[in-house]
Amino acid sequence: MLLTIILSCIGALAVLTILIYLYRPIYRPKYLDDLYDCHVIITGGSSGIGKELARQLLHEHGARVTILARNRERLEECRRDLTPNSSDRLLCLSVDISQSYEQVEQAVQQSIRHHLDKSVDILINNAAIFFARPFHQTKPEEFEEMMRINYLGSIYCTQACLPSMRRRGSGRIVLLSSQAGQLGVFGYTSYCSTKFALRGLAESLQMELARENIYITMVYPPDTDTPGFKEENKSKPRETQMINETSGVLTADVVAKKIIRATRQGSFTCSYGLNGALLTCLTCGAQPVTTIREIIGQSLFTSLLRLIMLRVINSFYKLKLIAVLLFVFFPVYTGLSCYIHSSDLTSCNNPFNSTTYNAETFSSVANVYCAKVHVTSLLVSYYGSSSCSATPLASGVMVACCQADLCNDVNANYQVSTLLIFGSLTVLLKFY
Numbered sequence: 066m067l068l069t070i071i072l073s074c075i076g077a078l079a080v081l082t083i084l085i086y087l088y089r090p091i092y093r094p095k096y097l098d099d100l101y102d103c104h105v106i107i108t109g110g111s112s113g114i115g116k117e118l119a120r121q122l123l124h125e126h127g128a129r130v131t132i133l134a135r136n137r138e139r140l141e142e143c144r145r146d147l148t149p150n151s152s153d154r155l156l157c158l159s160v161d162i163s164q165s166y167e168q169v170e171q172a173v174q175q176s177i178r179h180h181l182d183k184s185v186d187i188l189i190n191n192a193a194i195f196f197a198r199p200f201h202q203t204k205p206e207e208f209e210e211m212m213r214i215n216y217l218g219s220i221y222c223t224q225a226c227l228p229s230m231r232r233r234g235s236g237r238i239v240l241l242s243s244q245a246g247q248l249g250v251f252g253y254t255s256y257c258s259t260k261f262a263l264r265g266l267a268e269s270l271q272m273e274l275a276r277e278n279i280y281i282t283m284v285y286p287p288d289t290d291t292p293g294f295k296e297e298n299k300s301k302p303r304e305t306q307m308i309n310e311t312s313g314v315l316t317a318d319v320v321a322k323k324i325i326r327a328t329r330q331g332s333f334t335c336s337y338g339l340n341g342a343l344l345t346c347l348t349c350g351a352q353p354v355t356t357i358r359e360i361i362g363q364s365l366f367t368s369l370l371r372l373i374m375l376r377v378i379n380s381f382y383k384l385k386l387i388a389v390l391l392f393v394f395f396p397v398y399t400g401l402s403c404y405i406h407s408s409d410l411t412s413c414n415n416p417f418n419s420t421t422y423n424a425e426t427f428s429s430v431a432n433v434y435c436a437k438v439h440v441t442s443l444l445v446s447y448y449g450s451s452s453c454s455a456t457p458l459a460s461g462v463m464v465a466c467c468q469a470d471l472c473n474d475v476n477a478n479y480q481v482s483t484l485l486i487f488g489s490l491t492v493l494l495k496f497y
């Protein structure tokens with residue numbers, strides 16, 4: 066008996082050892098301890114995520130940074146912002162990374178000369194353009210331009226930096242993708258394609274470069290509050306907005322911090338929040354891994370995630386109808402209840418009673434809330450963290466909170482009725 070137990074223990078251990086050996090991470094990059102005096106090139110570093118990366122690398126890590134972007138005024142403003150006392154640690158060069166390889170190469174050479182002939186340690190391919198628009202409203206030239214900047218621009222910069230990294234035998238290359246580089250999203254026919262292209266590039270290139278101690282990091286942020294994002298929002302289809310809202314909005318500061326960490330670790334992927342982790346696990350495909358945690362997570366959970374994703378996608382396909390229902394219902398309902406409760410509401414500071422109120426601000430505020438309500442109910446039901454009955458409740462609470470936002474003074478009657486009406490609406494939608 067004892068012998069059998071001992072033998073099976075040894076057997077189990079042997080199997081485990083073999084499994085761990087077979088499934089060890091494909092490569093293990095060395096952690097970059099010290100970024101002081103590191104030579105970093107950031108494309109699109111004059112705005113948003115790129116600018117925040119430049120700021121943190123300069124001021125928190127003491128790196129030497131070169132920013133490549135087109136607009137000279139924005140570059141100059143950025144230089145003043147980041148180094149008010151002017152410093153030779155920051156070089157800003159005006160170049161369009163999508164025009165020609167030669168121009169990009171010249172800029173990289175200039176950067177190397179400027180930073181005391183140090184070869185490039187880290188290249189961050191961050192520059193991109195983006196907009197959300199249905200396929201049939203997008204011109205062929207717009208597809209071309211986006212591909213040229215987002216994809217070819219990254220190729221040119223990577224090719225220009227690689228020789229010096231190779232010579233030294235180490236380097237890190239970061240490619241800014243997006244959650245929209247992990248799944249197709251309504252309105253992103255042009256943008257998604259460029260980000261999917263980067264994924265193919267990253268997987269193939271990593272296979273070539275791992276033996277040379279050069280590691281690639283693909284970054285998949287959700288919506289991030291940047292000048293580019295604000296511009297994009299001016300003409301975003303509602304469907305795109307509602308889908309994107311499921312992942313929330315981050316600040317450039319948070320996004321940049323994690324990019325720097327992932328780059329130092331040499332992780333192949335860098336994602337954000339619960340949706341990010343789930344999407345990265347679901348879309349792992351044939352990409353390399355650098356940690357045992359990823360191997361276990363991906364091999365155990367991808368099939369389950371596929372099932373959940375099918376439900377999520379199903380709701381994305383039906384968004385239009387749900388959106389119409391909600392967008393019609395919400396303003397009408399809120400208008401009515403403002404009218405009914407107008408005496409309660411006058412006592413508190415709410416925007417609907419102020420003189421600046423007009424129909425347009427009213428419906429745009431209402432629309433944002435609608436999206437949030439819908440998204441909350443989606444999340445609650447898909448993550449299965451609560452039963453069906455929790456969904457309308459969560460939405461009701463959400464609306465109640467939104468209205469408390471509008472009206473500093475919390476009015477109980479008003480909110481209870483909101484909760485009930487919205488609760489029943491969400492139940493209807495759920496069964497539909």
Ligand SMILES: NC(=O)C1=CN([C@@H]2O[C@H](COP(=O)(O)OP(=O)(O)OC[C@H]3O[C@@H](n4cnc5c(N)ncnc54)[C@H](OP(=O)(O)O)[C@@H]3O)[C@@H](O)[C@H]2O)C=CC1
Nearest residue numbers: 109111112113114134135136162192193243288289291293
């Ligand atoms: N903000 C978001 O919601 C998200 C962004 N991302 C990705 O993060 C990256 C940065 O986004 P974000 O900070 O919002 O972008 P912004 O639009 O705020 O900034 C883009 C930067 O890229 C530069 N740029 C654009 N085209 C070129 C070009 N042809 N040559 C050189 N530089 C160029 C711009 O400068 P100039 O115009 O002067 O050339 C600017 O500095 C992008 O790759 C984006 O796809 C991913 C997920 C979400």
Ligand SMILES: CCCCCCCCCCCCCCCC(=O)[C@@H](N)CO
Nearest residue numbers: 195243244245287288309312340343374
């Ligand atoms: C099982 C897993 C469930 C996961 C739910 C899926 C959620 C998808 C959200 C997609 C968000 C895309 C944001 C793109 C932002 C961006 O890149 C732009 N701002 C720039 O153009």
